[in-house]
């Protein structure tokens with residue numbers, strides 16, 4: 184971008200390519216470029232480095248404020264339900280979150296709510312051991328609602344600050360699986376009408392425009408409070424999350440930047456906007 | 462979606478006497494947008510539209526009775542041609558075991574596909590053995606063991622934390638169990654992770670797999686070409702598997718990966734169960750991408 188001095192159609196096409204190649208999607212890209220063009224005209228910008236700054240501001244400004252205040256958890260326990268389609272990084276993210284909360288001095292309890300996929304319980308169990316937190320689990324094939332129920336009860340009796348519930352990956356298009364998720368939420372609401380206090384949708388940073396469909400369906404089924412965008416340590420930019428922020432007003436709470444226990448960062452819209460154009 | 466968008470574009474085009482450069486450009490603009498919305502890579506779309514444009518400007522179309530329909534037909538045919546032939550078979554070893562290496566990014570569906578491939582080959586009368594060579598992911602070996610057990614296919618794993626060593630030892634295990642196909646499940650990895658890519662290169666160098674399959678998530682967006690290119694450059698894989706195609710992702714990654722690697726798509730994974738796998742059909746894929 185900075186090689187060119189003037190703002191012209193060729194430069195705007197370069198920007199279109201950057202945004203679309205970052206998975207921002209056609210509609211959102213056109214809107215961003217249109218807004219930027221208006222500002223350039225109104226504020227009479229001529230230089231490309233100014234355009235770059237406007238773009239970053241425009242993109243960063245799309246993201247709503249984070250919903251989740253780590254230091255303000257009043258519920259005992261604060262219940263987090265982790266949901267999303269298959270393979271996005273839910274179980275790994277729960278391990279990282281548990282570690283983060285534990286480092287903040289919180290008492291964490293995990294729930295092995297994926298009773299369907301081979302070795303899902305064992306996978307979360309290893310994370311619980313790594314982080315040194317309690318895990319509530321039933322047998323393979325058990326009712327996920329029952330696991331969630333037990334976990335919240337255990338969280339209460341053990342005075343946990345946070346209970347994080349893992350769920351099986353499920354495609355948003357599978358009606359019966361989305362019904363199962365609704366049922367898990369209803370069971371949670373029976374134990375505590377205010378729970379889950381946070382529904383976190385875990386999105387894979389390499390996913391394209393399908394991410395918007397995923398977000399819409401999960402919002403429709405159980406509601407979503409925030410997003411965790413994973414695998415940003417690769418070459419993908421996760422730009423579908425911009426369309427989601429814009430159209431569905433969902434904030435991004437954290438990003439996953441690796442497979443290790445510390446590879447979770449609170450989302451920073453400014454840093455994200457910079458990385459998009461890096 | 463493309464179908465209804467194309468309808469209105471076609472109506473405009475059909476109403477005109479013949480195809481002009483202007484209305485070809487207009488319909489291609491709609492098609493370009495549809496392909497991008499289907500997650501086809503930006504550069505791949507650019508090249509593709511240029512090819513179609515050249516064909517559409519040909520004498521044949523200008524004389525056609527329904528020029529708009531002709532453009533869509535050209536796009537569809539070009540897509541089918543680009544997607545390649547329908548089901549390309551995997552290579553088989555002269556002396557067993559045939560070795561198949563499964564690789565790809567994190568979470569793309571490799572371990573599940575390893576089970577599926579084992580199931581698929583056994584139905585064809587082969588005697589597969591699955592190999593748990595993912596030494597990093599918590600409970601990865603257990604996951605493969607459970608999958609193998611669920612369909613009665615032997616799984617070789619060992620407590621070793623050296624993937625190469627496990628693969629090497631699996632050959633002897635296969636011969637002992639008279640298995641004629643070894644399917645190596647490897648850890649998910651980033652194409653930009655030097656150490657992990659080198660691990661795969663070492664496994665390839667020593668085991669000399671007869672078939673290397675790159676497993677990609679069907680809902681991958683623009684980044685599909687980056688990983689595919691790197692894996693191709695470093696491993697020269699033989700074929701591609703697209704997973705999670707039972708969802709509603711348009712699957713543009715299929716076209717991107719195919720365009721950039723020229724490797725055939727050999728299987729589609731269409732569900733979590735081990736029998737949910739099907740051979741690839743280029744015409745069906747073209748229709749899906751076009752919406």
Ligand SMILES: Nc1nc2c(ncn2[C@@H]2O[C@H](COP(=O)(O)OP(=O)(O)OP(=O)(O)O)[C@@H](O)[C@H]2O)c(=O)[nH]1
Pocket residue numbers: 267268269270271272273274275276297300303350351352353385413414415416417438439440441442446567568598649651
């Ligand atoms: N590079 C990278 N890999 C990640 C990240 N988050 C998760 N992974 C990897 O992605 C793969 C899938 O992670 P899981 O935590 O099993 O995903 P999941 O959503 O729980 O999967 P299912 O339960 O099967 O739906 C694993 O190999 C993880 O190590 C990340 O931020 N970066």
Ligand SMILES: Nc1nc2c(ncn2[C@@H]2O[C@H](COP(=O)(O)OP(=O)(O)OP(=O)(O)O)[C@@H](O)[C@H]2O)c(=O)[nH]1
Pocket residue numbers: 269270300352354566567568569570571572573574595598601647648649650704705706707730731732733
């Ligand atoms: N709906 C659907 N889910 C699938 C398909 N293939 C795999 N999955 C699911 O996707 C998730 C990830 O699958 P895995 O086989 O663990 O993926 P992987 O590539 O081995 O993951 P890593 O080893 O961590 O890189 C699991 O929840 C699988 O059940 C598919 O074709 N359709």
Ligand SMILES: [Mg+2]
Pocket residue numbers: 273274275297303349350351352
């Ligand atoms: Mg999981």
Ligand SMILES: [Mg+2]
Pocket residue numbers: 571572573595598601647648649
């Ligand atoms: Mg695996």
